[in-house]
Amino acid sequence: MASATVRNVPLLDDDTIPFGEEDEMRDPSRAGQKYTHPYVTFFHLFFRGAAIVIYMFCGWFSDSFITSFVFVVLFLSADFWTVKNISGRLLVGLRWWNYVDDDGKSHWVFESKNSDSFQSRVNKHEQRIFWLGLILCPVFWGLFFLIALFGFKFKWLLLVMIAIALNAANLYGYIKCSYGAGKDLNTAASDFVKTQLFKNAMDIMTRPNTAQPPTNVRPTGVV
Numbered sequence: 001m002a003s004a005t006v007r008n009v010p011l012l013d014d015d016t017i018p019f020g021e022e023d024e025m026r027d028p029s030r031a032g033q034k035y036t037h038p039y040v041t042f043f044h045l046f047f048r049g050a051a052i053v054i055y056m057f058c059g060w061f062s063d064s065f066i067t068s069f070v071f072v073v074l075f076l077s078a079d080f081w082t083v084k085n086i087s088g089r090l091l092v093g094l095r096w097w098n099y100v101d102d103d104g105k106s107h108w109v110f111e112s113k114n115s116d117s118f119q120s121r122v123n124k125h126e127q128r129i130f131w132l133g134l135i136l137c138p139v140f141w142g143l144f145f146l147i148a149l150f151g152f153k154f155k156w157l158l159l160v161m162i163a164i165a166l167n168a169a170n171l172y173g174y175i176k177c178s179y180g181a182g183k184d185l186n187t188a189a190s191d192f193v194k195t196q197l198f199k200n201a202m203d204i205m206t207r208p209n210t211a212q213p214p215t216n217v218r219p220t221g222v223v
Contacts, residue, residue, distance in 0.1 A: 036123045037090050044087040044130060047079035048137045051163065055144065069159055080166045083134070088174055091130040093122060096173035110176040134174060138167040 035041055051072050058068035089095045093113035100106050141163045148157040 034123075034125055037126055040087050040090050041126050041129055043082055044091065045133050047075050047082055048133060048167070051075035051079060052137065052140055055159070055163075065155060072159055073162060076163055076166050080170060083170045084173070087130060088170075088177075091123070091126045092174075092178075094174050094177035096177050110173065112177045134171050138164060138171055141167055 054068065054075065055072050058071070062068060084096070095111045096109065097111075098106060098108050141160055145157065145160045145164060148154070148160050
């Protein structure tokens with residue numbers, strides 16, 4: 001039997017950097033920059049993007065299904081590990097994990113660092129990239145699933161199902177982290193979409209107009 005909890009505790013007693021204290025180790029020279037975790041942000045998109053690109057264009061470089069399968073799975077696995085263990089906790093202050101207690105019971109833990117001091121340090125650009133990458137890639141794999149299904153490409157269908165499972169696991173875990181384990185997935189997903197739409201609308205409405213009025217314009221057509 002598995003249970004789900006939400007809490008803000010370190011993953012293990014010997015965590016090198018306790019959960020939620022990552023930004024205290026941040027390089028001060030990056031203060032004020034657009035991206036405070038540029039390498040993490042890059043690899044958050046690189047592995048999952050590379051898996052999609054290889055899947056789409058592998059036929060151009062190799063006719064071997066096994067070779068294509070292995071490379072796509074390798075990038076999917078690297079992406080799953082990176083997103084689950086690194087980019088989630090550094091970019092948005094979220095983490096999910098599982099452990100088995102002494103009685104053999106499986107526990108799923110969904111953590112969120114929601115303190116005002118931590119959220120004020122979250123880079124909004126990185127946060128937006130994190131969620132966009134987390135949501136858009138499963139959409140692509142969903143399209144590939146339909147193409148493989150109706151094209152009767154059943155060997156590729158297996159690969160797409162693996163990709164959907166790995167991508168959906170991280171998406172489900174982080175939605176649970178963000179909105180609590182007490183909500184079902186439909187409610188959490190609906191709340192997430194509403195929140196993101198509201199944030200984007202507010203960003204557009206409150207964005208300052210950087211266009212400067214023209215100066216020293218000479219009149220034309222003066223009679």
